[in-house]
Structure formats: C-alpha cells, structure tokens
Amino acid sequence: MGLKMKKLVVLSGAGISAESGIRTFRDADGLWEGHDVMEVASPAGWRNNQELVLDFYNQRRQQALSAIPNAGHKILADLENHFKVTIITQNVDNLHEKSGSSHIIHLHGELFKSRSTSHPELVYEVEGWELKTGDCCEKGAQLRPNIVWFGEDVPLMNTAISEVMAADIFIVIGTSLQVYPAASLINCVSKNAQKYIIDPNMPSIAKQSDLHLIEKGGSEGMAEVQEILLTEL
Numbered sequence: 001m002g003l004k005m006k007k008l009v010v011l012s013g014a015g016i017s018a019e020s021g022i023r024t025f026r027d028a029d030g031l032w033e034g035h036d037v038m039e040v041a042s043p044a045g046w047r048n049n050q051e052l053v054l055d056f057y058n059q060r061r062q063q064a065l066s067a068i069p070n071a072g073h074k075i076l077a078d079l080e081n082h083f084k085v086t087i088i089t090q091n092v093d094n095l096h097e098k099s100g101s102s103h104i105i106h107l108h109g110e111l112f113k114s115r116s117t118s119h120p121e122l123v124y125e126v127e128g129w130e131l132k133t134g135d136c137c138e139k140g141a142q143l144r145p146n147i148v149w150f151g152e153d154v155p156l157m158n159t160a161i162s163e164v165m166a167a168d169i170f171i172v173i174g175t176s177l178q179v180y181p182a183a184s185l186i187n188c189v190s191k192n193a194q195k196y197i198i199d200p201n202m203p204s205i206a207k208q209s210d211l212h213l214i215e216k217g218g219s220e221g222m223a224e225v226q227e228i229l230l231t232e233l
C-alpha cells in the first residue's frame, strides 16, 4: 500500500458551473435569471408568490437536466484517484454528481429534492423537473424546493467546518465569497494546508487572504492546480 491519501477539500460556487451554461448570481447586476434574488430565494418571496418561486425552480431544474459537467468538474472527480476529496458546494445543480464526484456536501440544498413545508425532515427526490402547487408530503402539506434561502439556517455548516478544518489541501473555486456563513469557511482552514482560489475575476476578500490566487476560468484554473498537485505526489 502507498502512503495515506491527503485530504482535499473544495469549496465551489456558481462560477464552476458557468462553463456548463448555468449563469452565476452576481455577474448580472444582482439579478438571477431576470429576478431579484429575494423574490425567488427567501421565505418572504415564497409567502408572497409561491407560483413564481415554484416556476423559477422548475426552470432551473429543466436547465440543470440538460447541462453537462465541464472540465473543471471532471478534474475534481479525477482527483479522487489520488486524494480523499470532499466537495462543499454552494451550488444547487447536480453537476458535481454528474461528473462522478462521490463525496458532495450541498451547503445550500439541492434542486432535485423537495421538502415538506410543515415537516422539514421529510425530504423527497424530485423526479423530472416539475414541482407544483398541490404536490404534498405524506402528511398532506405543500412541498417546497429543498433549498437554503436567504435568512434560513444552513444545516450542513458544522459538517462543512469540520471538513475544512481537516483539509491538507483546500481549493476555492468560482465563488464571490459574498454569502455567509459559506464564505467564512476560508477562515477555518489550517495554517499548514495548501490553499488555492480559482476565479477569473478575483474577489477582493481573497486578495487579502493567504490563498494562492489563480486568476483563471474554472477548467483552466483546475488544470493548473491539478498539475501542481500531481507533480508533488
């Protein structure tokens, strides 16, 4: 047997899916596919207009069904051959799964899951793309997207913190680091870990950190990090 595999932890955001045709949140004037984020991603938005919110996520699901993982996702999946990889993603799409990564923490929930509005522990797979008014849990309550909206708790945050604290190698990719608590994960990584951030438009907060800055798009940047990591093996 070889040496024990190093632990590689990734924090990914919308930017890693950009090359797969899924738009990021903050690259378009704070609009998300034409909507104010609070309209479609907050409990108040849900109360105000459930149909709009359901329809919005139905569209996101349709888009995700036809989206294909890009080289950035694939390199992360391939790195499992050499490292113990955990991916903490803020993305609700399933492109990390589609590319074959096996240990994924969806910090902000998942497009292809629904949950009960009265019993949050009741979570279901969404088959296909549609979730509609009248789709109910086994207790008869309306189902909502299983997404962490603004103002809601992030139930997997402690799991994510433990993973980041234990990382030998930490890679941040495609996130503006503007949304908390997710962004605070960059402060949990050990001093001795190797740390990289990949982003073509480097967030200013990253420039003040001790992350190694790779100012490139997701697939090009991941190829560069992969080469560094494999050379060091």
Ligand code: OAD
Pocket: 012, 013, 014, 015, 016, 018, 019, 024, 025, 026, 027, 037, 041, 090, 091, 092, 108, 147, 148, 149, 150, 173, 174, 175, 176, 177, 178, 179, 198, 199, 200, 201, 202, 203, 216, 217, 218, 219
């Ligand atoms: P943002 O849209 O805030 O940031 C996307 C980042 O990706 C930016 O820093 C871009 O410069 C970068 N980027 C753009 N194109 C890229 C490419 N080709 N390769 C790599 N990076 C690229 O998205 P997040 O930081 O993920 O929450 O947003 C965090 C959260 O806010 C999301 O999870 C979402 C949103 O509201 C929920 O849906 C609950």
